[in-house]
Amino acid sequence: MNEENMFCKGGGCTAKLGPGILAAVLEKLPKYADSNLLVGFDSSDDAAVYQLTEDLAVVQTLDFFPPMVEDPYIFGQIAATNALSDIYAMGGEVKTALNIVCFPEKMDLNILGKIMQGGSEKVKEAGGVLAGGHSIADSDVKYGLSVMGTIHPDKIYKNNGCQEGDKLILTKPLGVGIVCTAQRVGESSKEAMGSAIKSMTTLNKYAAQIIKKYRVHGCTDVTGFSFLGHLTEMLEGDFGAEIDSLQVPYIKEAVHYANEFFITAAGQRNRNHVGDRVAFINVPYAMEEILFDPQTSGGLLVSMHPDDAACALKEIEALGLPCGIVGTVTKTNKKIIVR
Structure with missing residues (x-):
């Protein structure tokens, strides 16, 4: 072989x-x-x-x-x-x-x-x-x-239909690119790679069926341009966002691998491209890298009416992948603030 x-x-x-x-x-x-x-x-x-x-x-x-x-x-x-x-x-x-x-x-x-x-x-x-x-x-x-x-x-769910006050839901964990990078040099655990493969092979069909029940204003899937790159496209210069890094789902081992610098050139291109739209406040380096990490077959990033988000998340959680309400769309401040 x-x-x-x-x-x-x-x-x-x-x-x-x-x-x-x-x-x-x-x-x-x-x-x-x-x-x-x-x-x-x-x-x-x-x-x-x-x-x-x-x-x-x-x-x-x-x-x-x-x-x-x-x-x-x-x-x-x-x-x-x-x-x-x-x-x-x-x-x-x-x-x-x-x-x-x-x-x-x-x-x-x-x-x-x-x-x-x-x-x-x-x-x-x-x-x-x-x-x-x-x-x-x-x-x-x-x-x-x-x-x-x-x-x-x-x-149609356009990616740029966000409204002020919307809650942002992410339906799959981040960190896939970092884990795959660690795997290529023999440093990824079986558990981490197993989590990455489960995420990458899970169709977004099931999360999409759930969110159709609710008031969705914008939607995209998180892939090579990273969570922050695709979020920037969603906001399109008209809105900002407050992101709670503690609520962002990720493959837990990705933090260790990011601290060991198992990161990608694509992740650094993402940082260079949208970094001026983002302000990090007391966010660890590893989490910054996870938010800029290019995802393969990542989850849906959904901008949803705030009254619907909790119920929708409860249904999405039942699908069995890490997910979360990760932030709020803002109007007065058009930067992405990550805390």
Whole structure:
């Protein structure tokens, strides 16, 4: 299994281009006027939404990346779970998916089979149909999905619909990037890696089904740009937030690994990109790193009416992953204050 020993070289959402680089490119692209395009790339949202009829719109997204774990089957599960997440972050339902595969021709095809099996099982769990895909020969392994879902045009969860006073709910723990970094150098415990894998392979479908019962004003999934990076996109310069670091869910071993500097370059890019919007007050270094840590297949970050948050959280807690009401949306102060 020598090929599998070289399988994971560092990947997942840490492989994303930095948010600053991406923004510089996207802002130069022309914007096309189409009244049926309800959500495009101009709002940094999780997926595109295109209206077909008065009561039907399609949600489109794609995501793929290199492996962040050694087991090809688990990698396939994680990559698929991550790609499917964007549909749930918009409030939609998964319908079809297409495989995206980059694979070295000289590598054992059984490895590719395991990857695609893991992905296929997650599409099925999501209630979708795997309808095909596309593959190319490449020097390194990459895998993901293009996903299509549906939604009612009046029920879209945009990422920038926050309202003053909203409570912020995070449905999965942070620290996945830090734990995977420690794992690559042989320093992560089995318990920590097990917690990370459980989080990364849990569909956001279940949390999304719960929050639909409540008054949701904004939603996104926390991935490569970190909790603070995606929160900044949600607030869009119009709002600020008060974050209680003691309520932020995270994989407990991540604190130790962050203090040992098992951190990622992507995390530092996140800090550089949004650090001027954030003020830390008596927050330990390790927690700062966890909040800037790029997540792979992270949880939903939900901006919800304050009267609904406690009831919603109680239901989300029953799903079995660390979660929490992590803060409040503010209007007078437009910075993110972390205490």
